[in-house]
Amino acid sequence: MSELYHVSASPHDRAGVRTTHIMQMVVVALLPAAAYGIFHFGYRAALHILITIAASVITEYLYEYFMHKPITVTDFSAVVTGLLLGMNLPVAAPLWIGALGAVFAILVVKQLFGGLGQNFMNPALAARCFLVISFAGYMTNFTTDTYTTATPLAMLKAGESVDTFSMITGNIPGAIGETSAIAILIGAAFLILMGVITIRIPITYLVTFLIFMGLFGKGGIGQGFDVHFLAAHLAGGGLMLGAWFMATDYVTSPITKAGQIIYGVLLGILTGIFRVFGSSAEGVSYAIIISNLLVPLIERITVPKPFGKGGERR
Amino acid sequence: MKIATFHGGIHPVNDGKALTKDKEIRRIVPEKEMAYPLMQHIGAPAKPVVGKGDRVLAGQMIAEAGGFVSAPIYATVSGTVKAIEPRRMVSGAMGDAIVIENDGLHEEVEWPPERDWNSCSGEEIVEAVKKAGIVGMGGAGFPTHVKLSPKEPEKIEYVIANCAECEPYLTSDYRRLMEEPEKVVDGLRIILKLFPHAKGVLAVEDNKMDCAVKLRQIVAGESNISVQVLRTKYPQGSERQLIYAVTGRALSSTQLPADLGCIVQNVDTLYSIRRAVVEGRPLMHRVMTVTGDGALDPGNFLVPIGTGYEELLEKAGGFSEHTKKIVSGGPMMGIALFDLHMPVMKTSSAILCLTKDEVARFEPTACISCGRCVEGCPEKLLPARLSRAALHGDKAAFEKLNGMECVECGCCSYVCPARRHLTHTIKSMKRTILAEKRQQKG
Numbered sequence: 001m002s003e004l005y006h007v008s009a010s011p012h013d014r015a016g017v018r019t020t021h022i023m024q025m026v027v028v029a030l031l032p033a034a035a036y037g038i039f040h041f042g043y044r045a046a047l048h049i050l051i052t053i054a055a056s057v058i059t060e061y062l063y064e065y066f067m068h069k070p071i072t073v074t075d076f077s078a079v080v081t082g083l084l085l086g087m088n089l090p091v092a093a094p095l096w097i098g099a100l101g102a103v104f105a106i107l108v109v110k111q112l113f114g115g116l117g118q119n120f121m122n123p124a125l126a127a128r129c130f131l132v133i134s135f136a137g138y139m140t141n142f143t144t145d146t147y148t149t150a151t152p153l154a155m156l157k158a159g160e161s162v163d164t165f166s167m168i169t170g171n172i173p174g175a176i177g178e179t180s181a182i183a184i185l186i187g188a189a190f191l192i193l194m195g196v197i198t199i200r201i202p203i204t205y206l207v208t209f210l211i212f213m214g215l216f217g218k219g220g221i222g223q224g225f226d227v228h229f230l231a232a233h234l235a236g237g238g239l240m241l242g243a244w245f246m247a248t249d250y251v252t253s254p255i256t257k258a259g260q261i262i263y264g265v266l267l268g269i270l271t272g273i274f275r276v277f278g279s280s281a282e283g284v285s286y287a288i289i290i291s292n293l294l295v296p297l298i299e300r301i302t303v304p305k306p307f308g309k310g311g312e313r314r
Numbered sequence: 315m316k317i318a319t320f321h322g323g324i325h326p327v328n329d330g331k332a333l334t335k336d337k338e339i340r341r342i343v344p345e346k347e348m349a350y351p352l353m354q355h356i357g358a359p360a361k362p363v364v365g366k367g368d369r370v371l372a373g374q375m376i377a378e379a380g381g382f383v384s385a386p387i388y389a390t391v392s393g394t395v396k397a398i399e400p401r402r403m404v405s406g407a408m409g410d411a412i413v414i415e416n417d418g419l420h421e422e423v424e425w426p427p428e429r430d431w432n433s434c435s436g437e438e439i440v441e442a443v444k445k446a447g448i449v450g451m452g453g454a455g456f457p458t459h460v461k462l463s464p465k466e467p468e469k470i471e472y473v474i475a476n477c478a479e480c481e482p483y484l485t486s487d488y489r490r491l492m493e494e495p496e497k498v499v500d501g502l503r504i505i506l507k508l509f510p511h512a513k514g515v516l517a518v519e520d521n522k523m524d525c526a527v528k529l530r531q532i533v534a535g536e537s538n539i540s541v542q543v544l545r546t547k548y549p550q551g552s553e554r555q556l557i558y559a560v561t562g563r564a565l566s567s568t569q570l571p572a573d574l575g576c577i578v579q580n581v582d583t584l585y586s587i588r589r590a591v592v593e594g595r596p597l598m599h600r601v602m603t604v605t606g607d608g609a610l611d612p613g614n615f616l617v618p619i620g621t622g623y624e625e626l627l628e629k630a631g632g633f634s635e636h637t638k639k640i641v642s643g644g645p646m647m648g649i650a651l652f653d654l655h656m657p658v659m660k661t662s663s664a665i666l667c668l669t670k671d672e673v674a675r676f677e678p679t680a681c682i683s684c685g686r687c688v689e690g691c692p693e694k695l696l697p698a699r700l701s702r703a704a705l706h707g708d709k710a711a712f713e714k715l716n717g718m719e720c721v722e723c724g725c726c727s728y729v730c731p732a733r734r735h736l737t738h739t740i741k742s743m744k745r746t747i748l749a750e751k752r753q754q755k756g
Binding site: 013018305 | 320327328558569648649673680682693694699716731732733738741
């Protein structure tokens, strides 16, 4: 018996789920919305998505290769970032814009801050905001051959009426992957069933947002409590995609349960403020990245009381 | 009715209990050298009362208690004391042990006649337990007579028999309960005699309903003993979580169960208490599960304390050549052994032979703050953040995040998708801080 056995600290067993699996499940959950976007906007939408994914993965690979870091592209996190960014682009935008955004997301937001788990903002959203600021013309032009009108949110803001039903199915202008509330919800349901996300953040986000819009969204206080108006705001713009897929990003949301509630409320209020009082019709991206910045602060004030120190009572 | 339980915890996909749960307890008769570490309990080490060359009988005291918080040790075979020398123990540390050359005759001392525990006084019971060298056999090894002597015995309201056995793979308590339930319950009855205001609770997880039914039949009609079924979840049998599930009282790291009016005893401890009080026999054996996919004949065994792990495994059917990892105890809190030249102690609960080392299979990757460790932590801590503070050596942050409350159950590491060694880093930091505090005091 000369051979020594393996030793390690306990526990000696591990659950099967690994980071790669989680990222793969997120990709799968995004597929219905992405597929709808391609069906809806045509092959150019697919090109955008492929370019952003490829650019994300290649950027991550090259950075890690040249910095002599372990190559982590197989964990699928860069794929998720690329996919989300692609889904956030208007289909008419030039194809290079997605590639530029992906490089920004991976290189500046993710890798320069330490790679996976260290980014303080959602990389895809930070890249979207970077593109909107740098190329406002391209990034806010949602007209296509099919759609020559403004987005429903812009119409709502101008006080015009919108077709709420089309907004829920997704037959409206908008970014590639954000138009169909139904497709997004199917993906979200999958993530909840698989235990990848909980409803804590999205539900507090959406409920807070609805209350805010009901109170301040339209004319006098409380006049916003109108089913059509609220449904349109809920299904419009990037809210669904943002609430279910970007606000729930593990890295940039609080780890504490109480913190997640506060985070959701904050998102709801900020989104409401941007949509109602901002100069642009949309506000989800900015609401999320600003809330991302507040996460360390939120976590600090929401450290749970441990069991046995007043943290449990019955 | 909602089944009582606690916050957090995990449900291991493979609890491994099917391997041994129907295997009757078999007796192991050692033939080789035996070793008895003097430190098999929490407290002062025992003091040898035999010397090199002395002949001893099974059941003879070979080391006496080294203080009040200590326990004597008894020989479990007959033979000659070969040496008192440092030996490697399961913990990895070296410690003085009495080594006995087993003569294979298994000659025993003369046992006193059986007595009826009902006629024993409280002092007689505690004295018998103390003399028998009984310690908490669930793993902690706290001397039982100390537990049975709280400052205010009238304030003890619950005596909980920990029949949860939440650790995956382990079925030794279950087998003891299925085969000799009456004797375990007797152990509980004996303890209840010491505490006039206490209720006895046999706490069983709901994956062992056959056991719960059996116990209910035994205690039927006894107003001061009940059977409480708990949800099957790890770590249901951890003292603090068990007390909470049964009584709703939450114990902190600085309190003892007695502070909340509770006393918790392990199944084998209760069995040994009855044996000590009724039969006048010291703690010499314990039930151990030998299991895992590497064990060739998994089962439960009555093992004399002092038996070498190597001999035990051999006698228990051996293990496959593909075995990569051998763990003393269960997969969640057990200690991995690098070799088998170590003796069975009062606190050894199992040997687990694994052909796959889940820990070595994947390198840890970056924390993505998924929060699974937070959901799983039975102490409501933030393991990911504690581990970060530990890795940074940030003691202030670690304590501020209540790191000292950790019970080291392993749930956080188990669920971590990045395969980070959360429990390990937190445990190390706890040790460092505790050691520093001791130094400052002393």
